[in-house]
Amino acid sequence: MAMQFYASPEQVQRDRSEYARKGIARGRSAVVLTYAGGVLFVAENTTTLRKVSEIYDRIGFAAVGRYNEFEALRRAGVRLADVNGYSYDRRDVTGRYIANAFTQTLGAIFSETSKPYEVEICIAQVGATAEQDELYRITYDGSVMDEPGFMAMGGSAEAISVVLKERHDEAADLASALALAVKGLGSVGGENGNERRLEAKQLEVAVLDRNRRGRAFRRLTDATVSGLLSGDAQEVPDGGEPGDVSPPPPAEHKPTSSAASEDLEGGSGTDAS
Incomplete structure (x- = not known):
């Protein structure tokens, strides 16, 4: 009679952690940092598969690792945010809320399945001021950390973080923040x-624009990124330049928050007639 193979729980957890870390290290890195105008996302990416995306009005998403796994998580996060914002109030959808949901999902996958997700995720929310910006790092085992204004993800995260720590400045403009991330x-x-000298075509760049009403997320085109890196372009104002891939600004007088957030009792509402 054959003996059943046994591995201690500690050994199983170590093996899963090593497997996930090796998978993440095989991919290219990404950087997220705050600057005067909001939150900047820069990922080394030469494909059309997005590592950086929008989750909700003022919440962005960045990830490294296995694409099909973090894309499934992103889509679930978008659905969760939409349902919660529609059912209650748009202000109830926060970066912390989305990060907690991802934490529970990844923690359950890591503990209860034979193969962990090979992903590392950042959830960022831009605030009215730099002090209100939020960056959350969620790792493959469901651990979550509140990062202090900058973070790097991927196999070379520690070395990149050393560079960011030395020069990161919350008051920097977009061009300076982009130059630091690329460096x-x-x-x-x-x-x-x-x-290495990275060119615009090797990068995926997006921002959460603090001064943008409604949806704060917008992508920067290669032409805009090249101009910012060379010093020939300034930060693009709200509305963007023609080359920017971003949603149109809200129309005049169009509400950007739920009516449920207003106190309409006691005759404070306007007469519809």
């Missing part, structure tokens, strides 16, 4: 330890 990404992976 951090290019500080690893070069031949003989040399820095």
